[in-house]
Amino acid sequence: MASSPAKPGFFSSLIRRFSGRRAVVPVVRLSGIIAVGSTLRPGLSLTGLNDTLERAFKMRSKAVALVINSPGGSPVQSALIHDRIRQLAEAHEKPVLVFCEDVAASGGYWLALAGDEIFADKNSIVGSIGVLAAGFGFVSAMKKLGIERRVHTAGEEKLILDPFQPQKRADIARLKALQAGIHDSFKSHVRSRRGVRLKGDEKELFSGAFWTADAALGFGLIDGVGHLHEVLEQKFGPEVVVRPVKSSGGWGLRRFLAPRGEGAGFSLRLDGLADELIAAAEARALWQRFGL
Numbered sequence: 001m002a003s004s005p006a007k008p009g010f011f012s013s014l015i016r017r018f019s020g021r022r023a024v025v026p027v028v029r030l031s032g033i034i035a036v037g038s039t040l041r042p043g044l045s046l047t048g049l050n051d052t053l054e055r056a057f058k059m060r061s062k063a064v065a066l067v068i069n070s071p072g073g074s075p076v077q078s079a080l081i082h083d084r085i086r087q088l089a090e091a092h093e094k095p096v097l098v099f100c101e102d103v104a105a106s107g108g109y110w111l112a113l114a115g116d117e118i119f120a121d122k123n124s125i126v127g128s129i130g131v132l133a134a135g136f137g138f139v140s141a142m143k144k145l146g147i148e149r150r151v152h153t154a155g156e157e158k159l160i161l162d163p164f165q166p167q168k169r170a171d172i173a174r175l176k177a178l179q180a181g182i183h184d185s186f187k188s189h190v191r192s193r194r195g196v197r198l199k200g201d202e203k204e205l206f207s208g209a210f211w212t213a214d215a216a217l218g219f220g221l222i223d224g225v226g227h228l229h230e231v232l233e234q235k236f237g238p239e240v241v242v243r244p245v246k247s248s249g250g251w252g253l254r255r256f257l258a259p260r261g262e263g264a265g266f267s268l269r270l271d272g273l274a275d276e277l278i279a280a281a282e283a284r285a286l287w288q289r290f291g292l
Contacts, residue, residue, distance in 0.1 A: 023236035025097075026056040026245045027065045027228065034073030034081070034107040044070065044111075046080040048247065056245040057088040062236055063095045064088075065228060066115060072106025072128065075182050079189075085114040097235075099228045100124040105210050109221070110186065113193040118222040119231055126216035129186055130208025131179040194220055 028049075035043035056064050066085070072078070089096050098104075098115030105128035112118050112126075120126055187206050191198065197220040198205070205219055213225045224231070232240045 022239045022241050023062045024060065024241045024243055025063050025065050025232055025236065026059045026061055026243045027067060028052055028056050028245050029067045029069075030081070030111055031067070031069040031101075034070055034077045034111070036074070036077070043073065043077075044081065045074075045077045046084055049081055050084060052245055052247045053084060053088055057092045057094060059243070059245075061094065061243075062240075063097055065097045065099060065232065065242075066111070067099045067101060067228060068104045068108055068112050069101035070105075070108030070111065071103050072108050072110075075107060075110070075131070075186070078107035078110035082111055082114045082189075085111075089114075089116075097231065099226075099231070100126055100213075100222070103210075106130065110189065112222075113189060117224070119224045119226045120213040120216060120222050121227065122213050122225055124213050124216075125210050126213065126221055127210035127219075128208055129190060129206050131183045131186065190221075197223070 030044055030049070033043050034045070036045045036047070085096060095116045096114055098112045098118045100108075100112060100118065100120035101124060103125040104112045104118075104120070105125055109127060109129065183206070187202075190206075199218065199220045205221075211219070211221075213222060216222045217225060226234075229242060232242060
């Protein structure tokens with residue numbers, strides 16, 4: 001029985017596949033709190049991401065895609081990661097396409113600004129262009145428990161905003177001044193990267209509010225509503241190869257597992273565990289601000 005004829009374009013498709021003519025787009029995921037990581041709170045930092053970013057940009061590709069899912073965190077790490085992405089993009093002359101997932105807010109949006117184009121799902125949360133400082137106060141708890149805190153410092157301001165002492169107006173004023181400076185830097189960064197695409201009242205835009213994709217598009221914070229594969233196929237054709245670039249990091253609970261001797265296995269280290277638990281709770285609170 002005669003075989004059925006090949007579909008039009010079948011052989012040209014095979015030729016493109018094996019000759020390497022299909023467009024390739026490496027994809028790097030930036031997911032989590034932006035901070036120097038710890039065991040219970042894995043974080044996004046330049047140190048942890050640099051190798052992955054370099055591998056992505058060195059690949060033979062039409063562009064580099066970033067998938068962002070972050071409620072923010074450290075403004076310093078946000079800036080370092082962003083600037084490294086732009087540095088690599090310019091060195092390799094490749095456009096950067098950003099895709100927001102659940103949330104790209106605060107520092108997460110700072111990262112998104114590394115993109116030449118930013119896309120989001122219709123239900124993504126975008127924005128929160130502001131600065132947040134949060135913590136706990138233990139003054140009343142210490143009184144109830146009968147605990148006396150003893151701290152000795154050299155320098156009048158060394159104990160500023162100590163959570164075991166009542167808040168002082170001067171300390172709060174100093175903190176707000178620091179936040180205002182960081183906020184100004186954030187606003188300048190948004191203006192620089194989005195330029196004439198920004199729309200609407202800056203007072204609302206830079207209020208720390210956040211929006212879903214349609215509203216963010218109206219403000220000019222993003223360039224379109226769409227998903228990774230959908231957008232890449234529109235730009236580079238249906239045969240585009242989406243290639244995830246995974247981090248080689250990840251050491252899990254090994255930090256808390258201390259060897260007990262050769263052949264004796266491991267025992268759980270408890271030093272620092274309380275700090276890790278508090279850090280994890282703070283990270284969880286960041287996600288919950290956005291209903292996640």
